[in-house]
Amino acid sequence: MNKPKVCIMLSTYNGVKYIDEQMESLLAQHEVDVQINIRDDGSSEGTVQKLSEYAESHPDQIRFIEGKNLGVIGSFFELMRQTEPVYDYYAFCDQDDVWKPEKLIRAITKLQLRQSNVPLMYCSSTQMVDQDLNNLDVWPTLPPKPLSMYNAMVENCCVGCTMVLNPITFEQIRGSIPSDLKQVIMHDRWIYLYVSTFGEVIFDEKPMILYRQHQENVLGGSSEGWLIKWKSRLKRLLSEGSFRLSIQASCFLETYKDQLSAQQQRDIRRFLNQLESSWIKRIRYASKMPFYRHTSLDNLVLKLIYILKKV
Incomplete structure (x- = not known):
């Protein structure tokens, strides 16, 4: 039986400090064939060199794009534009987290239980950790109300780096990216809004990534009081x-x-x-x-x- 083919879309920006741990966790995913499409968003330190080395050592698995700085929203949507719609599933990835080996196959297993002809998206809680990967809190917890358009219009409860999309979701969003991205709050909020409106969001309360919290985090959860x-x-x-x-x-x-x-x-x-x-x-x-x-x-x-x- 053929393994599911998954394209992981990773946007990086000055992330050399933690990129090795992240890349190794992506390459170690169980029971899936992984393609990693990476776009660097104009880094000024060693991220580009490090990722170029990964691309050279894994030419069949890693595609590396050195881009100009577009910001996080623009970079992820540009990754979608430059990713061919030929995979079984699509996932987003941040540069400083660590994925559990079964993250993708667990998401795919849950997605396969649903109808395949409607937009579907898997997302999960995260295990927040400090810079040294020591456990902090689990965030977000299972939402108590429906994951519908009426929530997604005013709140986001799906962390982008946990998202896994089926082909219909990927292709339809890729084909209708807004021309003015200043109107979009964040790529993951837009995708959650789309899927909750036209399809189904599957929320997994079991954390599948170690979500690193540190001063360089641009966005993310918090363990504050x-x-x-x-x-x-x-x-x-x-x-x-x-x-x-x-x-x-x-x-x-x-x-x-x-x-x-x-x-x-x-x-x-x-x-x-x-x-x-x-x-x-x-x-x-x-x-x-x-x-x-x-x-x-x-x-x-x-x-x-x-x-x-x-x-």
């Missing part, structure tokens, strides 16, 4: 950057309006249009809006920032 988390969360949501929820929602509606159901279109348009109404109408809408976050406190914050027109 709840008070510090809440202060940083409120600061983030009430800053200028928080206005991007509505921008991404508008971009999503424009990109997929022909595929969205009539009800989905109405709900997204109302979410956008009510922002321009009076504050009394915004309060009324926010109190019963169909969009939700997974925890009660996060849901209250969502309603607050909507009323303040900061989504």
Whole structure:
């Protein structure tokens, strides 16, 4: 029986410090044939040389692209553009994590239990670790509410480096990448939004990667106390950057309006249009809006920032 062929898309930027551990964990994946497509996003230290050496020593498994700096969103979407749609599954990867050997085959096994003719995406919890791979917390935990468009429009609960996509998901997203990526909050949020709207998201609460936390992390979870988390969360949501929820929602509606159901279109348009109404109408809408976050406190914050027109 042939092994599933999986393309891993890895974007790097000044990541030489941990790249060996990551690459070895990718090459050691059990029961799958792995192709690793790597795009460096304009590193200025030894990452390019290190990855060139890997590509030279594994010419049949590794394709290395030395690119100009596009930022994390642009780099991952460019990887999708440059990856041929010829694989059984597709996975995203960050440069400083370590994958458990059974990560991909566990994801594939779960995906194979679902219908193959609809968009599917697997994601999982992560085992957060420190720089030396000592265990911290497990994050995120299993979401308590459905993984639907009505959550994905206002929250992301799927970590990009845990995602595994079936071919339909990959090909449809690859064929409709927004022209202005400034309207996209993050590549993994866009993909979660797409799959939760048109297909099914499978969340695995068993951590399949060691998710390294360190000062160089651009994005990711945190093991901070709840008070510090809440202060940083409120600061983030009430800053200028928080206005991007509505921008991404508008971009999503424009990109997929022909595929969205009539009800989905109405709900997204109302979410956008009510922002321009009076504050009394915004309060009324926010109190019963169909969009939700997974925890009660996060849901209250969502309603607050909507009323303040900061989504």
